Amino acid sequence: MYDYLIVGAGLYGAVFAHEAKEHGKSCLVIDKRPQIAGNVYTEEVEGIQVHKYGAHIFHTNNKKVWDYVGRFATFNRFTNSPVANYHGELYSLPFNMYTFNKMWGVVTPEEAKAKIEEQKKQAHITEPKNLEEQAISLVGTDIYEKLIKGYTEKQWGRPCSELPAFIIKRLPVRLTFDNNYFNALYQGIPVGGYTRFVANMLDGIEVRVNTDYLADREAFDKMAEHVIYTGPVDAFFNYSLGTLEYRSVRFETELLDMPNFQGNAAVNYTDRETPWTRIIEHKWFEFGKDANGNDLPKTVISREFSSEWKPGDEPYYPVNNEKNTALYNKYKELADGETKVTFGGRLGTYKYYDMDQVIATALDAAEALLG
Numbered sequence: 398m399y400d401y402l403i404v405g406a407g408l409y410g411a412v413f414a415h416e417a418k419e420h421g422k423s424c425l426v427i428d429k430r431p432q433i434a435g436n437v438y439t440e441e442v443e444g445i446q447v448h449k450y451g452a453h454i455f456h457t458n459n460k461k462v463w464d465y466v467g468r469f470a471t472f473n474r475f476t477n478s479p480v481a482n483y484h485g486e487l488y489s490l491p492f493n494m495y496t497f498n499k500m501w502g503v504v505t506p507e508e509a510k511a512k513i514e515e516q517k518k519q520a521h522i523t524e525p526k527n528l529e530e531q532a533i534s535l536v537g538t539d540i541y542e543k544l545i546k547g548y549t550e551k552q553w554g555r556p557c558s559e560l561p562a563f564i565i566k567r568l569p570v571r572l573t574f575d576n577n578y579f580n581a582l583y584q585g586i587p588v589g590g591y592t593r594f595v596a597n598m599l600d601g602i603e604v605r606v607n608t609d610y611l612a613d614r615e616a617f618d619k620m621a622e623h624v625i626y627t628g629p630v631d632a633f634f635n636y637s638l639g640t641l642e643y644r645s646v647r648f649e650t651e652l653l654d655m656p657n658f659q660g661n662a663a664v665n666y667t668d669r670e671t672p673w674t675r676i677i678e679h680k681w682f683e684f685g686k687d688a689n690g691n692d693l694p695k696t697v698i699s700r701e702f703s704s705e706w707k708p709g710d711e712p713y714y715p716v717n718n719e720k721n722t723a724l725y726n727k728y729k730e731l732a733d734g735e736t737k738v739t740f741g742g743r744l745g746t747y748k749y750y751d752m753d754q755v756i757a758t759a760l761d762a763a764e765a766l767l768g
């Protein structure tokens with residue numbers, strides 16, 4: 398018997414397990430994949446940490462979380478500043494004075510503001526009700542058409558008018574020349590990769606990979622007093638109320654015999670025609686250097702293709718529109734009735750969480766359950 402069975406060795410599970418162990422509790426962590434670290438998993442190829450399940454850039458305004466992650470890794474000074482490629486025209490992201498200058502030739506913040514206001518007025522938007530209206534009211538029609546519409550419709554597989562406004566509010570809009578994609582006080586990538594970072598959290602804790610909780614639930618439930626479940630919430634309940642929608646991502650990863658493919662960690666392809674959403678060049682998360690500071694001769698790139706999740710695929714993004722939110726709320730009622738199970742993480746709570754939010758909620762759950 399264990400005190401806690403933790404289903405999923407991603408960030409939520411690893412943080413909870415670490416806290417439980419610190420409180421003298423016995424834990425078993427299981428994961429159906431052959432490795433730990435969930436979607437933050439990284440793997441070294443030719444000296445490059447490859448983000449196998451998509452790029453993860455740690456950023457937070459939460460000092461408690463920043464101090465916490467610093468116990469398990471040193472974070473480098475990487476600052477995310479993706480470039481948007483619209484049919485070969487390059488724009489700075491997030492939306493800032495470089496973007497506005499390239500789009501309209503405006504030079505001062507006042508001119509940029511006036512241009513956005515003019516376009517917003519022409520679109521007759523007073524209270525934005527969806528992503529399209531929210532985007533136009535934030536940055537105007539030109540930027541919406543060239544840098545948001547195509548990317549968003551590829552990423553989510555739905556028209557912008559049917560997506561929630563909050564998704565676009567993840568991106569800052571600035572009347573300054575600041576290319577930092579995040580409004581975060583703290584930012585960086587764990588030196589040595591995320592897998593080592595998570596392994597450090599799980600140090601001294603029993604972990605079984607290739608182990609599927611849902612395939613043998615009764616036996617696993619008997620093994621612990623309490624279950625921490627970080628898989629999809631609808632799968633936990635056998636999809637009894639219906640299936641929640643997720644977006645999945647497929648990666649085409651290539652090792653190239655050249656030192657520099659695109660000159661940046663992330664280039665977003667914001668037109669509708671290019672089939673991928675973005676290309677990640679992994680070496681730039683660590684400045685193209687190996688652990689000894691030497692330039693790396695090769696590079697690894699990943700093209701990201703977004704698709705609607707179907708059974709058998711990996712779920713990545715919850716689709717938090719009205720329909721799914723209503724269904725999730727029903728699952729949440731069932732989940733709240735499970736006194737021996739705590740649901741956590743992006744999939745367990747069907748939330749578009751960033752890594753720092755996952756860690757903060759895992760620490761909260763640990764405090765509530767462990768004291």
Ligand code: UDP
Binds near residue numbers: 481546549
């Ligand atoms: N987005 C966009 N153009 C871009 C980048 C992002 O329209 O070049 C929109 C898109 O709808 C996306 C959302 O902003 O889903 C949030 O972007 P973020 O970079 O936070 O997405 P993630 O990295 O989580 O996939």
